Amino acid sequence: MSISEEDGAHPRVAMPELLLGIGFLACAGAVLWQTLAIPVSPLYSKVGPKVFPYITFGGMLVLALLLILSAVRGGWQQEEEKETPTDWRSMSFVVAGLVANLVLIQPLGFTAASVVMFTLVCYGFGSRRPIRDALLGLVLALAAYFGFAKALGVNIGAGIIENQLNAAIAALTGTIGG
Template identity: 75%
Template sequence: MSTSDQQASPPRLAIPELLIGVGLLACAGAVAWQTLAIPVSPLYSKVGPKIFPYITMAGMVILSLLLILAAVRGGWQPEEEKETPTDRKAMGFVVAGLVANLLLIQPLGFTVASVIMFVLVCFGFGSRHPLRDALLGLVLALAAYFGFARALGVNIGAGLIENQLNALVNAVFGIGRG
């Protein structure tokens, strides 16, 4: 056996992993661009509405650079996973869930769009319990909605369910009564 046979070949550039890292870096650039567009009142102290988007962007940049470095070193997938064919049907359900969320959030509201997305993504990952997935998705979507709407005051897409629950919460807790 020659010395060249004993040496491992240098790792190949992992193109799919590289594309994920570059895509994440592009998303970080979009976050930076949109954060620069946030108007800031001169009344804010040094910690204003731009701080958390910038922290998020910095994390995305660090993660994307680590992903790109891993791709240059051959990727993070073990060899046996690289040989596994892509399950296009499962990927289709996940993509369908994301697209459904984008298309349905405006007309139906955050909760309904999120539940539909959750059920489709769960199906894509192999779950065959749509009722359980819908109930779990409903709990998570409502928690996220009320976390944003009530705790942070951010409207992320109120629909019929959200409007009814807001009215119920206001009636029970007497919010909005003079």
Template identity: 30%
Template structure:
């Protein structure tokens, strides 16, 4: 007479298999991103009277196909037993926990700049972004950092808006100049 298998063994075995093949999640994300890029490229409204063999769909189609190929190759590697290795760089101490304070500060600074870019303009939002990023990453030079951030932001604005012809929102400061 055989005894029935333990019903809790199957979910534990499934969990162990998923833990051992967790890189398949990355494959799924790459697959979804590739399908999204290809769908967007194929439904793009394009002027069909283009000149030359390369049109606006070419790069998205190549990138989308590349994402699908990489997703498939990674999935095959993972299913054959391939494993990703933890980073062992000399500048990374794997025994230290993640610095969530810095991550949250950088996220807040980035979101703040994104909200301010339209009403305040790129020079102001960019200066706050550069200064906030320097502060979040540990710089406490209040005499130097705001000045460097302002100069960097205004130079970036001038290069993109004036020299390269990429229109950036100037905000009230640029309207006065």
């Protein structure tokens, strides 16, 4: 218990946590706004394309309100966590990974951009094994890409790697099947 709570005073509002909660509330609002913009055919009965976005909005709204309530009550961080300085060098690698993904996804494709992002984020979180991280990122990115492209039929950005693999798969299946 902090000194201010022992004296009977109300705990101070934790501003960083409050801002995070408000930001999450704004994201929930964006989800609602975009959900309302989804066109719905009169052929749908009760379950249509808006059901899961509404569920997502509801979950985000509840979490945002819980975050704000926690911040108003003093925040969720322990005192020693609040005193820990931000590691800006590590944070810069994480941000660089996210920016690299945005910049590289169009020219190189989903997989290559994701591998670069994954490797930089791992480095930012303390990994010093970039080859291992890149290989793991490659496996995860290919699984995600082929899961979306083949299983769901959603193109999330084919690039150099995906086109080569698709050509190899087509050649193998053409040889095996024909």
